[in-house]
Amino acid sequence: GHLTITPLANTPTMTVGSATTVAGNFLSNTPANLTNTGGITVSGSGTATIYDNDDIVPGVITTNGGAILINADRDASTAGSVNIAGAITSNGGSITIGGGSGTISAGSGFAVGSATQATGVLVNGVTVAAAGGAVVINGQGYNTTTNSNHGVRVTGAAGAITATGNGTINITGNGKGSTNSASNYGLEVDAGGIISTVNGNLTISNSTGGGAGSGTGNYGVYITGTNSTIKTTGSGSLSVTGTGGNGSGSGGTNYGVYCNSVSCIQSTTTGTVTVTGTGGNGSGSGASNYGIYTDAGNSITAAGAAITMTGTGGASTGNTNYGIYIVGASAVFSNTGTGTIHITANGGGVTNSDSDYGLYVNTGAVISTVNGNLTVIGTGGGAGSGTTQLGVRVSTTSSTIKATGDGNISVTGTGGNANGSGGSNYGVYCSVANCIQKTTSTGTITVTGTGGNNGTGSGANNIGIYTNSGSITGAGGAMTINGTGGSSSGSSNDGIRVTASGGAITNTGSGTISITSVAGGDTNSSTNYGLFVQNAGVISTVNGDLTIVSTGGGAGSGINNFGVFVSGGASTIKTTGSGNISLTGIRGGGSTSNNYGLDIAVANAIQTTVSGNITVIVDTILLNEADDINSIGNLTIRPYTASTTIDVGTGSITLQLTTAYLGNITWGTSSTLTI
Numbered sequence: 001g002h003l004t005i006t007p008l009a010n011t012p013t014m015t016v017g018s019a020t021t022v023a024g025n026f027l028s029n030t031p032a033n034l035t036n037t038g039g040i041t042v043s044g045s046g047t048a049t050i051y052d053n054d055d056i057v058p059g060v061i062t063t064n065g066g067a068i069l070i071n072a073d074r075d076a077s078t079a080g081s082v083n084i085a086g087a088i089t090s091n092g093g094s095i096t097i098g099g100g101s102g103t104i105s106a107g108s109g110f111a112v113g114s115a116t117q118a119t120g121v122l123v124n125g126v127t128v129a130a131a132g133g134a135v136v137i138n139g140q141g142y143n144t145t146t147n148s149n150h151g152v153r154v155t156g157a158a159g160a161i162t163a164t165g166n167g168t169i170n171i172t173g174n175g176k177g178s179t180n181s182a183s184n185y186g187l188e189v190d191a192g193g194i195i196s197t198v199n200g201n202l203t204i205s206n207s208t209g210g211g212a213g214s215g216t217g218n219y220g221v222y223i224t225g226t227n228s229t230i231k232t233t234g235s236g237s238l239s240v241t242g243t244g245g246n247g248s249g250s251g252g253t254n255y256g257v258y259c260n261s262v263s264c265i266q267s268t269t270t271g272t273v274t275v276t277g278t279g280g281n282g283s284g285s286g287a288s289n290y291g292i293y294t295d296a297g298n299s300i301t302a303a304g305a306a307i308t309m310t311g312t313g314g315a316s317t318g319n320t321n322y323g324i325y326i327v328g329a330s331a332v333f334s335n336t337g338t339g340t341i342h343i344t345a346n347g348g349g350v351t352n353s354d355s356d357y358g359l360y361v362n363t364g365a366v367i368s369t370v371n372g373n374l375t376v377i378g379t380g381g382g383a384g385s386g387t388t389q390l391g392v393r394v395s396t397t398s399s400t401i402k403a404t405g406d407g408n409i410s411v412t413g414t415g416g417n418a419n420g421s422g423g424s425n426y427g428v429y430c431s432v433a434n435c436i437q438k439t440t441s442t443g444t445i446t447v448t449g450t451g452g453n454n455g456t457g458s459g460a461n462n463i464g465i466y467t468n469s470g471s472i473t474g475a476g477g478a479m480t481i482n483g484t485g486g487s488s489s490g491s492s493n494d495g496i497r498v499t500a501s502g503g504a505i506t507n508t509g510s511g512t513i514s515i516t517s518v519a520g521g522d523t524n525s526s527t528n529y530g531l532f533v534q535n536a537g538v539i540s541t542v543n544g545d546l547t548i549v550s551t552g553g554g555a556g557s558g559i560n561n562f563g564v565f566v567s568g569g570a571s572t573i574k575t576t577g578s579g580n581i582s583l584t585g586i587r588g589g590g591s592t593s594n595n596y597g598l599d600i601a602v603a604n605a606i607q608t609t610v611s612g613n614i615t616v617i618v619d620t621i622l623l624n625e626a627d628d629i630n631s632i633g634n635l636t637i638r639p640y641t642a643s644t645t646i647d648v649g650t651g652s653i654t655l656q657l658t659t660a661y662l663g664n665i666t667w668g669t670s671s672t673l674t675i
Contacts, residue, residue: 023046039062039086067095082122141174156193194230198233199234229261238265250286256312272305273305274309275308277291294326306340311345313356314349316350345392358377373408388424392428393429395435430466441477449482454520465481487520488525492528494530524558533572534568552587563597564598569602584597599624616635637665
């Protein structure tokens with residue numbers, strides 16, 4: 001029959017000291033304060049229910065398909081934790097763990113940490129196993145001034161929450177902590193802890209870090225330690241959502257989702273992976289509140305199903321609130337087979353916050369697919385006088401965004417601080433070799449960058465795409481590069497800038513490159529180049545055609561707003577095989593006497609070295625060096641505007657090809673010059 005334990009008020013503690021089997025339902029009612037050291041087994045289809053006004057240590061509970069309910073803090077006094085110190089096994093029945101006086105469901109009804117146990121729900125070295133049943137766990141940390149008030153914690157090599165077959169898991173954890181409390185995690189999986197399903201969905205609902213004041217490190221979801229993981233091993237979808245804590249304090253480093261173990265979040269077969277992280281310190285002043293953070297040696301992976309990641313930096317006044325930050329050797333976001341990766345990353349920061357990148361790939365980190373498409377959309381944050389709000393940044397040795405098979409790559413970056421005075425807000429910033437790359441001849445690369453200060457801003461150097469000693473490289477597939485400078489009143493808002501030794505946009509084999517660049521700048525803005533190749537920067541193909549259409553920016557009285565400017569060292573735009581070059585340079589706004597469609601200040605700035613032809617389409621041109629344009633094949637120079645008159649030799653017509661200029665261009669000995 002059924003077993004119900006409802007003690008009298010003067011006998012509030014009941015103990016099950018030896019193995020107990022119940023043929024019907026088992027109910028331990030408030031205020032029983034059940035101590036179960038012997039273990040309770042419910043046979044048949046019976047259920048097991050434990051209510052308590054305070055903390056619960058339920059011990060070993062086993063049902064044969066019956067539901068298990070563990071309900072702490074039944075009187076809703078905001079104090080009543082659950083310590084799973086013995087295996088909870090339902091063999092297909094549902095398992096629900098939480099608290100409060102109402103019905104417990106996903107995200108509603110929380111067990112609450114107390115002075116006895118600061119973590120709301122603790123699974124420590126034991127297993128909560130539902131087989132094909134549904135698991136719901138809600139935990140909230142203790143609201144105290146000390147640290148480590150976690151919502152839900154799964155810890156230890158044998159610590160696990162599992163469902164098999166079509167069984168599902170839904171977990172919501174909220175950290176707490178007051179005054180200057182730190183390290184309060186919504187959900188922590190550590191020291192080899194595991195949360196897993198097979199074909200059922202696994203959902204970590206919006207788990208939120210706690211903390212306050214100067215408290216730091218309040219993560220929404222934290223996976224750390226060898227073998228710690230949240231995973232699906234069949235067709236089940238995996239969704240992890242976390243928000244950093246300390247919403248109004250001065251303490252920083254409040255990450256939404258922090259991955260600090262190998263394959264911390266993973267699908268091993270056909271289940272999709274969705275990770276959403278929002279940095280904390282919402283109205284506070286702390287720094288480095290990342291939406292999603294993965295550091296050296298750690299990874300988020302799938303085996304062919306889609307990965308979708310969305311990261312948003314915290315909206316604090318502190319600096320470096322990145323949307324997604326992946327850093328360090330062997331830090332990896334990867335997918336295999338035809339699996340895709342789609343990343344959306346938005347920098348945070350308000351007031352005068354600095355350096356709030358959308359996506360930052362740093363110090364050897366890798367984002368990669370094989371035959372699946374890889375899509376990145378990054379937007380810088382910041383405001384006011386804050387500078388360097390980058391949409392996408394890839395920097396330092398071996399860091400890369402790549403596809404190694406048939407997959408296409410698309411990277412879109414937009415600089416931040418739309419209406420402020422801070423400048424240097426690049427759309428896409430590349431300062432390492434092969435920052436964006438294809439390693440096979442199949443699949444395409446598309447990079448689109450828009451400089452920041454793009455509303456009513458006044459900062460300078462808001463560049464659409466900036467490769468500074470870094471390269472974007474293809475291996476034979478088509479490359480499309482589109483850059484737009486920011487529309488601020490400051491200067492030097494280039495569409496695309498390729499600069500310094502190692503700064504390059506290149507393709508091999510028969511791969512083509514198509515570049516469209518438009519400089520920004522309004523009011524009286526000057527020196528806004530559509531395409532600026534500087535100080536040994538290189539743009540090159542081999543047998544594929546290289547096509548450039550570039551427009552200068554600026555307005556009002558602004559000067560030196562060139563369509564294309566090639567200057568310094570061994571800077572060059574070239575093909576080294578049979579590829580042809582077509583270059584269209586359109587001068588920008590402002591003073592017409594100083595704004596050229598094409599300005600060349602270095603020898604061999606535009607060249608074909610084997611058999612390619614060159615076509616230059618401009619209305620205004622300035623040539624300063626011998627062999628500025630050097631075609632091994634035919635050379636054609638013609639106006640961009642159909643009505644433009646060409647002056648050959650002398651004169652002051654718009655398109656002037658003076659005797660000096662003619663001395664600075666070269667074409668093949670068996671080829672022709674067409675003007």
